Amino acid sequence: MPGLDATFAALADPTRRAILARLAEGEATVGELAAPIRLTAPTVSKHLRVLERAALIEVRKEAQRRHCRLVRAPLDAAQSWIARTAEFWDQSLEKLDALAAAPEAARPARRRKR
Template sequence: MKLTGYELADPHQLDATFAALADPTRRAILTRLAAGEATVRELAAPFSMSQPAISKHLKVLERAGLISRGRQAQRRPCRLRAEPLRVATDWLANYRDFWEESYQRLDQLLGEVQRQQAAEIERPGGNHE
């Protein structure tokens, strides 16, 4: 299993990524940005909150490295930066592997118990109910 020895280049980056993803508004913003860049006004449109409130969410996402803001004349479009999400996905994959291995061991154990029970029932003089 890969859990032991798994090291992150910057463990604080993973903390910032998960902290940013903890809020449903920020997750929705990332989902929108996955479709392409957008301005603060465009990002604020589907939410019942002010642009300053959306801007606060964007600052959290930007500090976490999940978005970047460009400059195009008077516009500052936001863009998704997916690399921190890949790092988080890789980290989570270790735990997926852990659980898959645990379930495989459990399946093997249950299979062995079932084989033993079937053998006891088929044995002459076995417990026939």
């Protein structure tokens, strides 16, 4: 499975996010994905290739049509990473707030550079 870099790179584009939002409602063909965002099928296909390389979607061919469906695992991994990072920063900022609120005498001594 591609890593978080590919997931976040794919999510950086608003058109790809709109495609993923549509696919969250259920499977769709390339034509169905292209219609509401007013892009040509070839342009949508380029976006779909990026999403497929990032493992965010799966594409299957059925006769002349290509059906796309959302793959949630990379989004879950990204959400987990964001949650862990947010928790780290929340804890760090709480420590900083506590340090800033402590009286001067209770603060750890600063080391001097030599």
